Amino acid sequence: MLNAKKIRADFPFFKQKLKGKPLAYLDNAATTQKPRQVLDAMQEAYVARNANPYRGAYALAVEATEAYERAREKVADFIGAEPEEVIFTRNATDSLNIAANLVCASRKRGSTILLTEMEHHSNLVSWQLAAKRWGHRISYVKVKSDGHLCREDLEKKAGMSPLVFSFVHVSNVLGTVNNAKQLSQLAHENGSLACIDAAQSVPHMSVDVQKLNCDFLAFSGHKMLGPAGIGVLYMKKELQEEFEPLFGGGEMIKKVSLGGASWNDPPHKFEPGTPNLQGAVGLAAAIDYLMGIGMENVERHCQGLAAYCRKELEGIGAQLYGPVKGAGIVSFNVGNIHPHDVAHFADKEAVAIRSGHHCAQPLMNALGIAASCRASFYVYNDKEEVDRLASAVSRAAKALG
Amino acid sequence: MAAEDIYRENILDHYKHPRNKGKIAQADAEAQDSNPLCGDEISIGIRVENKKIVDLKFDGSACAICIAAASMLTEEVKGKGLEEAKGFSKERLLSLLGIDPGPVRLKCALLPLKVLKLAIYRHLGKNPEKEDGLV
Ligand SMILES: Cc1ncc(COP(=O)(O)O)c(C=O)c1O
Numbered sequence: 001m002l003n004a005k006k007i008r009a010d011f012p013f014f015k016q017k018l019k020g021k022p023l024a025y026l027d028n029a030a031t032t033q034k035p036r037q038v039l040d041a042m043q044e045a046y047v048a049r050n051a052n053p054y055r056g057a058y059a060l061a062v063e064a065t066e067a068y069e070r071a072r073e074k075v076a077d078f079i080g081a082e083p084e085e086v087i088f089t090r091n092a093t094d095s096l097n098i099a100a101n102l103v104c105a106s107r108k109r110g111s112t113i114l115l116t117e118m119e120h121h122s123n124l125v126s127w128q129l130a131a132k133r134w135g136h137r138i139s140y141v142k143v144k145s146d147g148h149l150c151r152e153d154l155e156k157k158a159g160m161s162p163l164v165f166s167f168v169h170v171s172n173v174l175g176t177v178n179n180a181k182q183l184s185q186l187a188h189e190n191g192s193l194a195c196i197d198a199a200q201s202v203p204h205m206s207v208d209v210q211k212l213n214c215d216f217l218a219f220s221g222h223k224m225l226g227p228a229g230i231g232v233l234y235m236k237k238e239l240q241e242e243f244e245p246l247f248g249g250g251e252m253i254k255k256v257s258l259g260g261a262s263w264n265d266p267p268h269k270f271e272p273g274t275p276n277l278q279g280a281v282g283l284a285a286a287i288d289y290l291m292g293i294g295m296e297n298v299e300r301h302c303q304g305l306a307a308y309c310r311k312e313l314e315g316i317g318a319q320l321y322g323p324v325k326g327a328g329i330v331s332f333n334v335g336n337i338h339p340h341d342v343a344h345f346a347d348k349e350a351v352a353i354r355s356g357h358h359c360a361q362p363l364m365n366a367l368g369i370a371a372s373c374r375a376s377f378y379v380y381n382d383k384e385e386v387d388r389l390a391s392a393v394s395r396a397a398k399a400l401g
Numbered sequence: 402m403a404a405e406d407i408y409r410e411n412i413l414d415h416y417k418h419p420r421n422k423g424k425i426a427q428a429d430a431e432a433q434d435s436n437p438l439c440g441d442e443i444s445i446g447i448r449v450e451n452k453k454i455v456d457l458k459f460d461g462s463a464c465a466i467c468i469a470a471a472s473m474l475t476e477e478v479k480g481k482g483l484e485e486a487k488g489f490s491k492e493r494l495l496s497l498l499g500i501d502p503g504p505v506r507l508k509c510a511l512l513p514l515k516v517l518k519l520a521i522y523r524h525l526g527k528n529p530e531k532e533d534g535l536v
Contacts, residue, residue, distance in 0.1 A: 338464035340439050340509065344407070356439045370440035370462055399408060400416065400465055 002293065002301045004382035010035040010289075011380060021350035024385035029172045029200060029329055029376035030354055031222045034286075038225055041285035045278045052274055054251055064277055071280035072267075075232055078287045079217065080208035084240070087233040087267045088280055092199040093122040095218035095233035096166070098270070099195050100130035102243045103164050103216075109135030111163035114192065116141040116149055117366045118171050118178075121359040123197040123218075127166060136163065143366045147174040147322035158186045164193040166216075169201035173358045173374065174322025175306060175329030177201070184214045193239075199223060203378075204302055204327050206295040209234050221279060225379075226286035230279030233270070240266035249273045290379075298379055302328025305377040305386060312390040316397065321367060328377040331358075334393055337400045339373040345396035351389050407466060407500045416465040421475035425458040432519035433461075436508050441467045445475070445516045449524055452483050459516075464509050466502055471513035473497045478517065487521050489514060 008014045013033040014023065025033060051064040069083070076083040089095045104113070104127075113127050117140050131138050139157055142150040158165060165187040169180045180201070184194035195216035201207055202217075203224035209217055214236075221230040245252055245263060249272030254262040263269040290298060306328045310320055313332050321331040334342055339355035346353050354374040357364045364370060375389055428446030435442040441463035448456040457479060459471040474494055478486040494514050495501070502510045522529040 338439075338441070338462070338467075340441075340464040340506070341408075341466075344506075348406075364440075370442065399413065 001304055001382070002297055002379055004301075004380050007293075008380045010037065012036060012039065014380065018350040019348070024349075024351040024381070024388050026375040026377065026381065026385065026389060027352050027354045028378040028381075029223070029358075029374065031228070032203070032225050032378050033380065034225055034227065034282075035289050037289050038227065038282050038285045042227060042278045042282040045281040049281075050277070053277055054268075055274075068275055068277050068280050071284035074284040074287050075280075078291070079202065079232075079234060080210045081234050082237060084266050085209075085234055085237055087235055087270045088275060089218075089231040089233050090229055090276075091222070091231035092197065092218045092220040093126065093231075095216075095231050096123050096195075096197060097126040097130070098233055098246060099166070099216040099218065099235070100126045101133070101246050103193060103195070104130040104134035104136055105246070106243060107134075107136070107163055111136045112160065113138045114141065114157055114162035114165040114187075115139075116167050117143040117362050118147075118149065118174075118176065119166075119168050119360065119362070120172050120197065120199065121361070122199070123166055123168060124362065140362070141167075143363060145367065147171070147176045147326075147367075149178065154183075154186070158190050158192070161190045162192050164195055164215075166195035166197065168197040168199075169207075170198075170204065170327045170329075171322070171360075171363070172200050172329065172376075173331050173360045173363055173372070175326030175331070175376075176323055177325075177327055180212050180214065184212050188213070200327065200329070203290075203298075204295075205299045209236075215239055221283040221286065224283075224286055225289055226283040227279050230276050230283050232283075235266075235270070237266075240269070245269050245272070247272045251275075293379060299327075301379060302377045302381075305381055305383065306330050308383055309375055309377075309386045309389070312386055313393065316390060316394050318393060321369070321372060330375045331372045332374075333369065333372050334397050335401050337396060339371045341400055342373045342393060342396045345399070346389060346392040349388055349392040349395075351385070351392050353389065407502055407506065409500060411499060412465065412469040415469040415472040419459075419468055419472040421458050421472065421479065422460060422468075423458045424460055425456060430520045430524035432516050432523055434512060434516050434519060436463075436467075436512050438505075438508065439464065441509055441512055443467065443471055443513050443516045445471075445513065445520050447517075447520050447524065449483065454478055454481055454483060454486055457517075457520075459513060463512070464506075466498075466506050467509040467512050470494060470498055470510045474513050474517060483521055483525070487518060487525075489517070 051061040053065040053068040142153040187194035193215045202219040217234040222228040252272040318332045343355035425446035431446040433444035443461040
């Protein structure tokens with residue numbers, strides 16, 4: 001286990017108390033808190049380095065450009081990509097929408113898009129809209145009640161050579177870790193592109209796009225100690241030439257005339273408009289912070305807390321969903337008590353957990369539940385916070401059961 | 402926080418022993434709605450005679466606040482005229498509940514009222530979209 005107390009000291013957020021109690025923040029799959037190092041880096045980028053990257057010849061603009069490109073290199077290193085393959089976006093949702101539209105627009109009507117029932121709405125509605133716009137259809141790999149993809153269904157549907165297979169790496173509801181390498185390979189064997197929603201995996205484990213050999217990979221800065229408003233779309237180099245940009249504007253062009261334009265080199269081709277310099281710098285600082293801890297340690301710590309949490313909740317009779325061996329996410333229900341009521345009792349103890357459908361309604365349908373409670377962990381959480389959650393859950397069960 | 406203790410005695414009582422819960426035989430109108438945020442789902446069936454709600458029942462899966470609100474609301478409007486029930490204000494329901502549920506849970510508390518009004522409009526053959534302010 002990491003020394004969570006020591007880590008917490010880096011987070012100004014945890015200086016505050018809620019109802020006189022220290023806040024046990026267990027909703028990290030939704031968003032994470034930010035360490036001082038990230039806030040300072042962003043502040044510094046505003047105070048000392050604020051100019052429009054790429055657009056000026058003066059020293060400050062050059063510095064801004066360099067800071068932005070250094071952040072890109074940092075991200076690229078972190079996921080095993082080339083800097084040119086890292087496209088900065090607003091968040092994972094933005095990244096997935098871009099991927100969906102690029103892919104769907106690149107083929108004639110009538111292709112199939114393969115998704116899974118496990119997807120977050122980000123990797124679902126994005127493709128539904130793009131497929132409708134460009135005249136493609138969607139099919140979905142079934143999820144079994146144990147929270148894993150159904151192997152036969154997967155092989156059958158992947159075998160029908162869809163245009164693309166886009167899937168979640170780590171489920172935000174169940175913590176299921178899909179074998180992304182195998183799934184990418186399966187896609188490629190069938191002549192499909194592979195797109196990975198890595199919003200819950202990049203923050204929690206070492207992810208290497210070379211090893212996964214995917215074509216696209218999407219994640220958000222705010223779920224990994226970085227700021228909101230910055231996300232990443234990794235896009236394999238070979239594809240970057242093939243795709244036409246979706247959006248036009250400044251910096252994505254080489255030459256513009258009234259008759260048309262030619263495109264700047266990737267990744268700039270896919271980054272129209274003034275970039276989010278401070279967001280990129282903040283994300284780079286978050287990566288530094290995580291690398292300082294070590295991604296293996298982050299993963300082990302969160303998995304350890306999830307395992308402990310499952311054990312404690314099981315001990316008080318909670319119903320748990322998803323695989324026992326998953327990422328740092330625990331979904332549960334207590335008797336027939338509505339998750340909102342459970343979350344409310346937890347809130348009274350200054351324990352923040354999520355309740356509801358977690359933006360994955362088809363998955364909830366597949367599991368046969370309307371909603372669940374979810375505790376999700378990160379580097380600053382510890383067992384004592386899990387104990388507080390368990391005691392709040394018991395109290396809810398006693399009052400409402 | 403407003404929601405410091407919304408699980409009052411009377412709310413727990415209605416939650417654990419909901420009045421008018423179940424399915425009504427031969428309903429004159431039924432309606433159903435859900436709260437997209439949390440998945441609360443409530444359906445209400447009403448029986449009407451001489452422009453009065455002579456009987457009604459609610460059903461669904463929802464949080465304690467929503468169940469308690471449905472229980473209290475159905476108890477309150479049973480035997481009342483359609484017009485009065487149609488004009489039932491959210492303030493009146495909140496004062497029945499006796500709590501301020503706070504901005505997030507307010508939707509849970511008001512869902513049963515919305516569903517009741519949908520059922521009434523359906524019975525009257527009116528399009529609820531065209532009526533102002535369901536709740
Ligand atoms: C698996 C998964 N995909 C995508 C997203 C979307 O992330 P964002 O809202 O930052 O775009 C989330 C966030 O909840 C997620 O958990």
